[in-house]
Every structure is written in C-alpha cells, then in structure tokens.
Amino acid sequence: MFLSSYVNGVDKKGRVSVPAAFRSELATHSRAQVVVYAAPDDKYLYAWGYDDFLQFAEKIKKMPAMSPQRQRLARTLLAAARPLGFDDNGRIMLPENFIKHADISGKAIFAGQGDYFTIWQPENYEAKQEADLEHYEDDLAALSGLWEELGG
C-alpha cells in the first residue's frame, strides 16, 4: 500500500529517486517497474505497480474488439502509459512529455493513494490540497455513508 508523500529532486537528465518505501511495495510485483501515465484531466501523473496496471489493461482488452469506447480507453490509458524501470540506485527517468505535462522542474512530490500513487510539481500539489479542504466535510460524510452500507 502506498502511504504518505515524499519530495525528491529531479536532475537535468530527468532522473528522480522513487521513495524507498514505494520501491519496496513495487518490488512485490512480477516486474519491478512502475507504470506511469499523464492524468488526462490535470497536471499530474499516475503511477501503478506493474501487476495492478496489467489488471487494468486486461479489463480494457476484454471490451468488444473495435468498439469506440475500447479504442478511446486504449488511447487514454494504454498508449499514454509508460512502464519505467529503475536504475541501480532506485531512480526512474521521467520522459520529457511527462515532465512537461506535470510542469515538473527540479523537484517532484510522490503522493501515496493506496493502490497507486501520483507525481506532482510540489506547488501544484499544495494548491490541490488547499482546494480539497473545502470538500472535506462532505467527503467525510460520504465516507461514513459508505461505511454503514458495508456494515463497518
């Protein structure tokens, strides 16, 4: 499970250390890779462990062969995703287009989201957090609703 968040440096080669805690989580997968793709709706990146992303992909592959919906999902998720391997020091190399998409320069924040994590330009992340606060009460209420439904 990906928990808590970490800020790491991005060097001029585009390399960045994935937090050790996340790395050991990723190591449990059949390939020690992280699959990254640009969030279609905002300036950040999604990052999944290999096996979890594969499950995602399998669902898409099970959709009707050439249906428009399947094709759209394949474009936004499969074609946009990149499996990134680690160098000996636990770094990945963020491709140019990802760095651009997320406005990253110098530093990046890795934010655990449970079964995946996201990568942001730190200032953008802080702004997003601030905005989240306004929904906090409502979101919490929704959560407790769910809680009761599930008999928790």
Place this chain on the structure above:
Amino acid sequence: MFLSSYVNGVDKKGRVSVPAAFRSELATHSRAQVVVYAAPDDKYLYAWGYDDFLQFAEKIKKMPAMSPQRQRLARTLLAAARPLGFDDNGRIMLPENFIKHADISGKAIFAGQGDYFTIWQPENYEAKQEADLEHYEDDLAALSGLWEELGG
C-alpha cells in the same frame, strides 16, 4: 503487450523505425514481422504481431465460405493486410498506399493498444486524443462498472 506511444521519423524512402519496445514484443512471435492494414474507419493504420493476426484471420476463415460477410471481412482485413519485415536497424518500409491513407509525412506516432498498436500522423492523433477527453468520465465509469461486474 504494446504500451505507451512513440514518435519516429519517416524518411524519404518511406522507412521508419519501429520503437524498440514494440520490436521486442514482435520478436516473441513465430515470425518477426508486423502485419499492417489501413483502418477502415479513419486515417490510421493497424499493426499486429504475426501470430495474433493469424488468429484473427482464423476466425474469418471459420465463417461460411462464400457468405457476403466473410467476403467483406476478407477484403477489408485479409486482402488489405501486409506483413512487413525489418531491416537490420529495426525499420519497416511503409508502402505508398498506407502512407497516403494515414496522411503521413515526416513523422509517425506509434500508439500501443495492448494486443496491437496503431500508426498515425501525429497531428491527427492529437486531435483524436482531444476528442477522447469528452468521453473520459463516461468511459472511466464504464470501466469501473465492468470492474465490479467482473469482481476486479
């Protein structure tokens, strides 16, 4: 599995490098060729690994011999398809009619779609991506719906 997308140059001879990541996927097939055909519905090309395309073809071959439906599929897929080999540097040569069909000149984008990939003129692809965004929420919902149905 074909993941992520890459832009490569098409030289005046019509040659273009197939991304190395795709090449190594194609190399797992019984012949190191890629089977390409023009998308019937839009300006791009489909590209399959040899064995997977064969399986596809088998399905068509199992249809009643002279049925109009089989004949149409045979024309759009089998007759239009072309197995392309690689030169020593991992390039294929796109035949003139494919280049025309996809409006390709100078550059081409290879978009992984899981069990196959597609080839586009980059600007056309970007336009398509943009259009995809309008369906993003719905498509994602459909995917998670599938998710629960399948117990994922």
Place this chain on the structure above:
DNA sequence: CTTTATCCCATATGATCCCATAAATTACCA
C-alpha cells in the same frame, strides 16, 4: 535498363550503467 527495395555502414543523440559522495537512518556497543 530504369526503378524500387534491401542491405550495410557511419554517426549523433539519448538512455543506461557504474562509481563516488553525502545525508539520513539504523544498528551496535561501551
């Protein structure tokens, strides 16, 4: 005999590997 495709080599760019350092964390022991 011209045109077109294939093969072969040469090169630049960019990715990957490897080592070296520094900071932070943990382990160990007086």
Place this chain on the structure above:
DNA sequence: TGGTAATTTATGGGATCATATGGGATAAAG
C-alpha cells in the same frame, strides 16, 4: 544512554551502450 559504526538512501557525473536515422552500395523487379 550517548556516541560511534554500519547501512540505507538520495544525488551527481562520467563512461558505455542502444536506438534512431541518414546515405550509399547492392540486389531484385518491372
């Protein structure tokens, strides 16, 4: 417990390798 050693983590730079791409020679086809 305080302090020191050992380990893990993050980071930087350079060497090496892979990939993409261009041009020309050779072979095949019309």
